Amino acid sequence: MRLKHIKGSKEYIEKSSYLILNPETNKGKWQDFFGNFNPIHIEIGMGRGDFIIGMAQNHPELNYIGIEMYDSVIYKAVKKLESLDRTLPNLFLIRMDATEICNVFDREISRIYLNFSDPWPKAKHEKRRLTSKQFLERYDNIFKDSKEIFQKTDNDDLFEFSIESLTNYGYSLKNVSHDLYSEMIPDNVATEYETKFVKEGTKINRLEAYK
Numbered sequence: 001m002r003l004k005h006i007k008g009s010k011e012y013i014e015k016s017s018y019l020i021l022n023p024e025t026n027k028g029k030w031q032d033f034f035g036n037f038n039p040i041h042i043e044i045g046m047g048r049g050d051f052i053i054g055m056a057q058n059h060p061e062l063n064y065i066g067i068e069m070y071d072s073v074i075y076k077a078v079k080k081l082e083s084l085d086r087t088l089p090n091l092f093l094i095r096m097d098a099t100e101i102c103n104v105f106d107r108e109i110s111r112i113y114l115n116f117s118d119p120w121p122k123a124k125h126e127k128r129r130l131t132s133k134q135f136l137e138r139y140d141n142i143f144k145d146s147k148e149i150f151q152k153t154d155n156d157d158l159f160e161f162s163i164e165s166l167t168n169y170g171y172s173l174k175n176v177s178h179d180l181y182s183e184m185i186p187d188n189v190a191t192e193y194e195t196k197f198v199k200e201g202t203k204i205n206r207l208e209a210y211k
Ligand SMILES: C[S@@+](CC[C@H](N)C(=O)[O-])C[C@H]1O[C@@H](n2cnc3c(N)ncnc32)[C@H](O)[C@@H]1O
Pocket: 001, 044, 045, 046, 047, 048, 067, 068, 069, 070, 073, 096, 097, 098, 099, 115, 116, 117, 118, 191, 192, 193, 194
């Protein structure tokens, strides 16, 4: 995500009750943290948070965690959350690089959302793609029992790579679409990238992967 550094963003978000400052201390204890047994869904690379905030509003019966690397991006999500009429008890944010995800969760996540992830087009950067074998191995350690990965992307190459990588890793794919907006999508919550791409007429790919 291209975003200028926002001065003071680090200090600002660290004061927000939505940001979990030492997430590794909750490893294996996220259910206690939320104070209920509702399934926990995470979004990796949540950007400015449109999707995860919308999902948390629509599904109070589920717990959500948005993961993002950059202070200035999280700042935008925190600002959005602060502008809401009410606080969302089922949503928290974590600032981290997803390569560290196994330090934070231990077999307690029910679903991972990957929305418009960075495509990393060069072959030498394949392992940085969030659907690479290296990431799928990490996800094995954080999923509770069954595994669910839902992906949306405008990038056809990343989508084809993901289909192959997920299938080779033993995931079954369902509801695969190369043009999401040509279909009925009553429950779809758009991300900020998605809103921009749809306005431009770019087709959106989507899949659900189960294991
Ligand atoms: C292209 S943006 C998409 C943002 C949002 N999901 C959307 O659809 O509008 C990708 C986001 O993922 C974040 N990101 C990329 N790699 C990441 C990683 N390894 N760990 C955490 N966040 C990451 C970037 O900082 C960026 O905000």
